Amino acid sequence: MTQAIARLEGRDGVSRDSDGVPSSDGVGRSKDASAKPFNAFTIDVEEHFQVSAFEATVPRSDWEELASRVENNVSRLLDLLARHETKATFFTLGWVAERHPDMIRRIVNEGHELASHGYSHVRVNTQSAEAFREDVRKTKAILEDISGVRVLGYRAASFSIGPSTPWALPILREEGHRYSSSTVPIAHDLYGDPSGHRFAYKPFADDDFLEVPVTTLRLFGRNLPCGGGGFFRLLPYTYFRWGYGKTGRESGQPCIFYLHPWEVDPEQPRIADAAMKSRIRHYTNLGRTFNRLESLLRDFHWTSMARAFL
C-alpha cells in the first residue's frame, strides 16, 4: 500500500495533488468573485442490489451470483462528467473495487477523486467500533492499492454516522481519512439526525478533519432533503435548482449532491420481493435522472469534495 501511495505521479505521467486529482485539469480551485461558486458532486459507487432498502431481500451471500451493472453505469456517468468538464468524488465500496479495478483506474485517470464507501455497505450504526475500524482500514487499503493514490474521504452507508456512533469520526481520523460526508440533518426512516449540523464542521478542536453533511434546504423552520438520491428523481428538478441557489446564496458554502450509478439505469432487473415502499423509492423516474443531471451540471459549477473543502 505504501508503495502504491508513493506513486502519486500517476502512470499517465500527470502530476497529481495529494488527493490524487490532476493539478492542471482546468478546473482549478479559483473561487474569485466573477466565477460561480463550486459545489461538490458525489457518486456512491455500489451495485443496484447493494442498497440498504434491499438488505432484507438480497443477502450478501447472494451478491456474487447477481449480474453486475455498476461498471457500465459508472462509464455513462464518467462520459457525462467529461462532456461537462466536471470533476466529482466517487465514494466506492471495497467489494466493488476488488471486482472492477479497471473502472477504479479510469475514475482516477480522468481526474476524479476516489473515496471510500466502506467495504460491503454495512451501516455504521449496526457495527461495533472494532468492526468499523477493520472495515475502514481494509477498504482504504484496497482502494489505494488499486488506484495508487491516497484516499482521504469516507461516506458511511446510508449516512449512518450519528449520535449513536460517537467513536466513528475519531476512528476515521486515526485511520488516515481527512474528511467524512456521512450525515444528513433530516428525519428519515433509514437515516438522519434532524438536530445535526447543516454545513461542514470540524469535530476535533486540534485537527482540520471535516464532517460535511449532505445539503438540506431550510424552509418553514425545518430541514428538507435537497441532497440528491431518491429525492432527485421523486421531486421536480426546479425544486433542486431553487434549493441549491437559495442554500448557496444564504450560507456561502458549497452544496453537496449525491447519486448512485444505478439511478441512471432504467433497465436494471427489478428486485421482486422487496417491500412496496422500497420499490417505489428505488424505481420511480429512473428514466429521467440522466436528463436532470444534464440540467444540474449546466446550471451549477461542480467539483470533487477534496477540491471544494480541503
Ligand SMILES: [Zn+2]
Ligand atoms: Zn450507499
